[in-house]
Every structure is written in structure tokens, then in C-alpha cells.
Amino acid sequence: MLGDATKILQGILTELRRMPAVLGATIARRDGILIAHALPKTMDPKKIAAMAAAIVGTSEMAVVEMGLGAFNSSIVDTHIGKMIATGAGEEAILVTMVRNDANMGLLLLSVDKAVQSIAEILKAAEVAA
Amino acid sequence: MQSPPKAMTPRAKTGIPVLDERLQGGFPRPSTLLLFSDKPTEKRLFGENFAIQGVKAGETCLYVDFFRAPQLARGELKRFGPADPSKLVLVDATSSQLLLPSREKYHIDNIDSLATIREAILAAMEAEQPGRIVVDSMEFLVDRFPKEDVLRLWRELIEAARAARTVICFLFINWTLMERELDEIRAMSDFVIEFQSSLRGGIIRNSMRISQMESNGIRTNWIPYTFRDLVGLTVYFPRILVTGPFNAGKSTVVKAVSEKSISIDRMGTTVAFDYGNVNITGIEAEVFGTPGQERFEFIFKIFAREVSGVLLVVDASHPDELVRARQMLDLVGPRIPYVVLANKSDLPGAIPPEEIAHRMNLADDVPVIPTVATENRGVRDALLILAEMIIGVR
16 A cells, blocks of 8 residues: 555656656655655755755744745745745645746646645555555 | 942942853952953943943942043943933043033043043042943043053052052053053053954954953953843853754753744654744853754754854763764864753663763763753753853863
8 A cells, every 4th residue: 555655656756747847856754754756866865855844844934933824835946947845735745846947837736736646645545554 | 448338249240140150250349451452343332331230239330431422321321221320420521522511420621631531530439439430441542642641540540449449441442552552551450351343244243352460360262242222241152053863852952941942843853943042141042953863964064154052962861872973063063162961861771971971982071961851951051051161261
């Protein structure tokens, strides 16, 4: 069952990765442990998982401090592209890296869908375990 | 010799507990202080703080102000909180220069005459019997009069203060004097308090250090300080790092030691940092807790800069993590004062502090304090010990 969950998660990442302008995607636990990734070989997936967890953790606390309501995602903008770190259920985050020429509307829609599936899969896997 | 006037403690407190402790209760009476810098630096704050602390302790304080109109000076001194204005005696040196009548009891009517200046100050000292005297500041005189005459006046004031068993405090920034004359001025003083400011990344950091001009007198390291409204001068450590291996209790230490704290933790582990603001007995500090797990080492590197001191937290019941603790210490760099907190010392299997010191191969002078952070035991002591180490004394 757990093996199946990992396979499904990997499938979600592969699908995201197939979208134009997407450079890579990762699923990490909120405490920074890597769950699954579809990243280019030049990136260290463990490091990225930890860093994304720190960004999401800090962002979440910052919005609470600022009274901005519930956290959805952190977007980091660079001259090459963007990093989108989105909460996926209680325990996970989805990190998507895209080039600046991406169709952001379409992309965010896909990320939203992916995040919902990830949350459901992880919850189901937990219940099963 | 006269004994100090009543309502005066034998020592003049600075109001900064860690310093007063070093000074065995404050500056002795009588004594002469030199507040010195060779660049324009915030010295007045210390002088003002010293005067107001005296007023708050019920002493009369004489403040000789060559630069500010008394109304302005009194207004600015209100920042230090409520203090009896009648106990704060100003010697007004500006009204006569502006051709205005002075509203103060003591005033210098002719600023071009050193004799008039001398008489006005001595008359105020004689009549008020102040517990503390602040002269703000001597470079005003050195700039205007022959240096031999100024040095003579300087000595006369010191003698008068000594006879009255009071503490006299001279602010002085050196523009023109040679090293030889400076040495003479230092030798006339019992304590020299040096000031320096640095600007790094848009933030001004002020610090001071005290040295006693006796052969075996006390001497401190540079002490960073800041000003807090209504409180006055406060020792301020801009960054105390709380670090240590995974699950040692770093976040709990930050929480236990701080008034306000925030922790960015997920699933029981710190993923970014813990932050707390400490405010105890005249010390203010910003405390940063780092994550312990190796995958967050990049966070550690962000916070391990410009560190004043380190609280290294280890789990006394997990001695196998001590190697990692040692590694983390090396990441901070050499020559930064640190204290080891032997945390969870109430748990079964906790090894004693001596054993931890031995296993970590610590130098003999590194304090290892047993703590129980969840019950706030020993944590504050560890921070105070660290503060004393940073301030330093020889």
C-alpha cells in the first residue's frame, strides 16, 4: 500500500514535469524530509526539501504574525523563473520550479489539483498504515 | 575626611546590574570617571544615565552642560523616566551666550572666562553637595582655552570632588591633545570608560569598555549597549545563538529564557529558527535558536554571523550526540564565548556535567550547566554566565 502511494506521488510529479516551462517538482514533508522528487540531476533533492520546508514554515508564521489569514503558497520570483511552494495537506508541501515564460494561470490550476491529490493520497496511506 | 552626605550609598550604581556587580556595587566614592572616545560617539547617554540613576536613588546630581540650553537638557533627560527635577541641578552655560536670563539656580555668566566657569561649578558643588557630578563636556573647554589652564581647572574639580567624597564624571572627546597629555588625563582618572560606534549594514552598534587605572584594576571587554525609553542604558547582545544536536531542547531553551518567542517548527522539529527577545536585569538580547538536524545546516549558516555568544544545548541523557555537538560548535568559529547546557539532566541515564566536559574535550574554563529547560531550571543562570563571559573581566 505504501509502495503504491509513492508510485502515485511519483506519477503526479511526472505529470507536472511534463507541462511546458516546468523545470522540476518535489514533494517534501513539512519538517524538511524528502518524500518524492522529479528534479534535474544538477539539483540536490534533499537540500531542496529542507530549504522549501524552511521557506514554507517561515512564510506560514509570517502570515499569522501579519494577520493575513490561512497560508496557501510561497512564490519566490527570480530572473529565470519562479519557485512555488504549496501546502499539500497537514504534513506535506509541493515545490514546483518553472521558467518565467510559463502560463501561470494554467500552471497554478495544475498545482492546485496536484496538491489536493497529494493530500488525499498521504491521508489514505496514513490510515492504511 | 568627611563621610559621604547621608542618603548616599557608599558606591554609585550605574543602574546596569551586570556592570554594578563587576564594580562591586558601583563606582566607589570618591572617584573620577573619564568618558572617553577619539571619534564622535554616543558618550552623553552614559553620563545622563549615570546622573539620572543617582537622582532615582535619591541623590542630588550636578550636570554641567556646555552645549544644551537647560530647557532642552531637562526635556531630553525625561527619556530616562520619572526623576525628581529638583534633585537634578543644572549648571547653565548657554543662556548667557544667547543673552537670555537663566532660569536655573546656577549659571555661568561669562563663558569666555575660565575663572567664572570654575567659580560657578565650585559654588554649585559647595551649596548642593551632589552625590554625582557630570561635566558635559571637557572638549568644549579644551577647544577654547590654553590646555595648561584647562588641565589646571580639571585637577581642581577632581580635588574638590574628592574632598566632597563624590563621583565626578568628565565627558571628553580628543581632537587636539597629544598622547602625552592624554596619558596625564587618564592618570588623573580612577576609571576610564571608552566608547565606540560602528556602522555595519545600516545598523549602528554602540559599545563601551571600562578600565580601572589601578595596577590590578578591573577591565572589561567591549560591551554592546542600547537605550530603552524610561529604562535608560541597557546591555544589549544583538545575537545569542542557541544551538546543539537534534532533539536536545533548543527551542524549549529559547522559550524558557525569553519574554516573547516565536518558533518555526513543523512536526516537532525546528525547520527554520526560533526567535526570542530576552529582557532580564539590565540585559537585553535577541536569541536565535537554530535547527539541529544536518539537513538544515544552511539555516545555521545564516544565523551564525556576528554572534555575541553561544548557548550550546546537549541532551545529557544521549551522550552519543556529543560528537555532533562538538562539530556544531566548530561551525560557529573560534573565540566566541559559549556555555554548555547539559539539558534533560533530570532524565534517567543523564550523565553529569564533568563527564560531558570530558567527553566533549572542553577546556577547563568552559562552564557546563545542568538544566531542565521544560521546567525552566538552570537556563537563566546559563544565560547570565554567558553574559558575564561576553562582558569579560580581567
